[in-house]
Amino acid sequence: MALVSSWGRLGHWEHEVLALTDREQAGGQISLRRPGLAYGLGRSYGDVCLNPGGWLWRTAALDRFISFDPNTGILVCEAGVLLRDIQRLFIPRSWMLPVTPGTLLVTVGGAIANDVHGKNHHVRGTFGEYVRRLTLVRTDGEIIECGPDLKADWFAATVGGLGLTGLILTAELQLHPTTGPWIDCETIPYYSLSDFFDLSSASEAGWEYTMSWFDCLRGDSGRGIFFRGNPAEAGTRPEPKTRERAVPLTPPCSLVNRLTLRLFNDLYFNVNKRRNRRGLVHYQPFFYPLDHLQEWNRIYGPRGFFQYQSVVPPEHSREAVQAMLGEISSSGEGSFLAVLKSFGDRPPAGMLSFPRAGVTLALDFPNRGEGTLKLFQRLDAIVAQAGGRLYPAKDARMPPALFRQGYPRLGEFSSYRDPGISSALARRLMES
């Protein structure tokens, strides 16, 4: 048995761990070790990647490429391949992932199972939209090849299916042509939520990437920094040198508190305010600002932290986001990285895909026990009333009723589940 935690470090739980190393043998291995759950890098914040008391099938060593066509940009690989390796290898060859989350330390399987999104949802949608085929191995030995045009129901259940439909073994991805590693980026300070909405709608037509940092301590009168970017034309300039650093140890208490938060937010806003201009930025700091700081999750101390990410539909987004920010600022809790972003109106790739038209708000909260959970209840009420939903990949505590309300296709999804697979999240939200 091994103690395993997820990125939020809310606890460590006993698991039996099996490292999968060969795709031809993986099916046989998992059928003997169930109930289990695929575990990639464990970057999910909550309990979607945990299966306390059961098996975890580590997929990190299933990281082989299978084929790549430089003419079409079609890449076939095992599901444990890291998004980092795809970007590193293929950007120099003028191909990149069309959609990535804010970290590259995610496996292809994890990106599919959580149907992740990035700063370009309004243009390109989610990761799952670029999966042409995937191979799913069930714990009864059945192998299911599926894609948007082949067993489309299995595909829709597996994309965003939280790893519960089977083990995703391989995937065929459509990469996107790129001119190089540089982003033409604009940084714009703003001083109210209403400015955010104006900037967001004004930017969507002409900018591929948009996102915004928001000072969560200031409520609706607050301020933020809006980032927008487009791929830059090819140019020959040297790659910036990035130094990997790590948070060396877990401090005895969270370093994120009212005082540090206020200081950080003032500093972050003022530094970026002065940057109010356009310039070229390398894709790594633009997309993945925290990837060079290993184990940054330690700053929240030994009790760990929650991320609360919601999306609310456009017709209610102004009031709902305003109400949530009001609750957060009056609670005095919140995170260094508060992110606001508008999602486009695109049909979801999966039955349980998180993104939908509207505005998404993501914040990290140090785990302060009861007080933090009470704040979440107030936020839940706002999300529920606005007809929104929470992101299971980030969640550790939403009530089942909110999950059912936010994901109306849950009943349909259930029939695709693999009975040999379970997770803490499934037991919490689906009662099995």
Added chain:
Amino acid sequence: MAEFKRIFIVGATSAIAEHCARLWVQKAPVEITLIGRDQARLERVAQDLLVRGPQVRAHAVTADFLSADAIEKIVQDTVGDGAVDLVLIAHGILPDQQACQDDLGACRQALEITAVSPALFAEAFAKRMARAGTGTLGIISSVAGDRGRKSNYVYGAAKGLLTRYAQGMQHRFAGSGVKVVLIKPGPTDTPMTAKFKDQGTKLIPVEVAAAQIVSGMEKGSPVVYVTGIWQIIMLVIRHLPRFIFNKMDL
């Protein structure tokens, strides 16, 4: 046309070897020969390398690792008359110590696959490298070979044999164009050590181990300890007086 570097890896499906290969194919055009025991697995590794490297020729070949004749033949067939740039000998198993104590058959098998077979491969490649007067031969030993300990002395003795073998070869090739690099990884995060990970041992990421091996072989360092800390730990363990050592549970 760019010159293809000729690389040979024995035990090419081992996690450390596979990660070294990934680094080599990204650096320069290479012709890489992967030698192992399972053709299908070798081909999956080769397929991966073909995608990773812009200019790669990969061959996957199997051999009987316990037959001296088979080893001689496979090395002859794959090397041919050409020169060799890099050879990495990476195979071995981490046997269960108790099982080896209980069953001499298991003990013998572990010693043969972890010590005798790699030594024979090293000798066979060395013969051809000596003839060409060039090339770098890397042999993966282990910090476990530095001093026998009750918890894993079958493995430690096998690796100890390789350590002595590599040292002897370094002596033999001193002053020539052939370099022999003795590699001693500490506990590395691979399928072989999965049980230690479960027990909470801090393991070296396999990418880190591979990067150090590749750079050590490039420099032709006589000994590559994968992390400096293990060099210090083993220095202490090697020099502990027996009356203290024997009281320790290592």
